[in-house]
Amino acid sequence: MLLEGKKALIMGLANNRSIAWGIASSLKAHGARLAFNYVGDAIKKRVEPLSAELGGEFTFQCDVTDDAQIANAAALVKEHWGGLDILVHSLAFANREDLVGRFIDTSREGFRLALDISAYSLTGLCRAFEPLFTENASVISMTYLGSTRIIPGYNVMGVAKAALEASVRYLAYDLGPKGVRVNAISAGPIKTLAASAVSSLKDIFTHVEANSPLRRNVSTMDVGGTAVFLASELSRGVTGATIYVDSGFNQIGAA
Numbered sequence: 745m746l747l748e749g750k751k752a753l754i755m756g757l758a759n760n761r762s763i764a765w766g767i768a769s770s771l772k773a774h775g776a777r778l779a780f781n782y783v784g785d786a787i788k789k790r791v792e793p794l795s796a797e798l799g800g801e802f803t804f805q806c807d808v809t810d811d812a813q814i815a816n817a818a819a820l821v822k823e824h825w826g827g828l829d830i831l832v833h834s835l836a837f838a839n840r841e842d843l844v845g846r847f848i849d850t851s852r853e854g855f856r857l858a859l860d861i862s863a864y865s866l867t868g869l870c871r872a873f874e875p876l877f878t879e880n881a882s883v884i885s886m887t888y889l890g891s892t893r894i895i896p897g898y899n900v901m902g903v904a905k906a907a908l909e910a911s912v913r914y915l916a917y918d919l920g921p922k923g924v925r926v927n928a929i930s931a932g933p934i935k936t937l938a939a940s941a942v943s944s945l946k947d948i949f950t951h952v953e954a955n956s957p958l959r960r961n962v963s964t965m966d967v968g969g970t971a972v973f974l975a976s977e978l979s980r981g982v983t984g985a986t987i988y989v990d991s992g993f994n995q996i997g998a999a
C-alpha cells in the first residue's frame with residue numbers, strides 16, 4: 745500500500761460531508777494511520793464517532809486561532825507518534841456577512857479573522873510541527889479558484905486563499921531542504937458546511953456541471969485521490985504547487 749503505516753494528522757473534519765472526510769478515508773484505504781482535531785465541543789461530538797469509524801488513534805481540541813492549542817497539538821502528536829508524515833490542513837472560516845454582497849464592505853475585523861484562520865494557520869501549524877516532520881513528510885492544504893479569479897460572493901475568502909497559496913510556496917521553500925513538501929489542492933465546489941456560507945454556491949455548482957470539461961462536479965473522494973498522490977512517494981518531486989481537482993473548470997475561458 746502506498747501509505748502503509750504513515751502517520752497522518754487531519755485538521756478540519758466536521759462531518760461526513762467534509763473534504764477532510766474524503767481525504768481521511770482515502771489515506772486510510774492506502775494504509776495510513778490517522779488522528780483528528782476538532783475546533784470545539786459541538787464538532788467533537790461529530791468527529792469522535794467518525795474517527796472511530798476510520799480507526800483514528802486519537803482526537804484532540806485545536807482551535808487554530810490559539811497558539812497554545814497549536815503547541816498542544818504538536819506536543820500530543822509527539823507523545824503519541826514521535827513524528828508526523830502527513831499534515832492535512834482542510835479548514836477555513838469567514839464571517840457569514842462577509843460572504844454576501846460587496847467585497848468592498850469587508851470590515852477590518854472580518855478581514856483579519858478570515859486571513860488568520862484560513863491562511864496564517866498553515867504557517868503556525870507548519871512551524872509547530874517542523875521538528876516532528878519525518879524525512880519526506882507531506883503537507884496538504886485546501887484552496888479554491890476564488891484566489892485567482894473573481895467568484896462573486898467568495899469575497900474575503902478569495903483574498904485569504906490567495907494568501908494561503910502564497911504561503912504554500914514560501915513554506916515549500918523553507919521546508920524543502922529537509923525533504924518536506926507543501927502543496928495545495930484547489931477543489932471545485934462541494935456541498936459542505938463551510939461552503940453553505942458562500943451565498944453564490946448554488947449557481948456556481950450548476951455552472952461547473954454545465955461547463956467544466958468533465959461536465960460534473962467533484963466529490964470529496966476525488967479530492968482524496970489527489971491527496972493520496974500528494975502524501976505518497978509518487979509525488980516526491982512536487983512541492984509549492986496548487987493542483988486543481990475541479991473537473992478542469994479552471995481551464996475554461998468561455999461558457
Ligand code: NAD
Nearest residue numbers: 756757758762763807808834835836886933934936937938
Ligand atoms: P467543512 O465545514 O466540512 O470544514 C471546515 C472545517 O474548518 C471545519 O471542521 C471547522 O471546524 C474548521 N474550522 C473553522 N474554524 C476553525 C478554527 N478556528 N480552528 C480549527 N478549525 C476550524 O468544509 P469543507 O468545505 O470541507 O472545507 C475544508 C477546506 O476546503 C477549507 O479550507 C475550504 O475553504 C476548502 N475548500 C472547500 C471547497 C468547497 O466547495 N466545499 C472548495 C475548495 C476548497
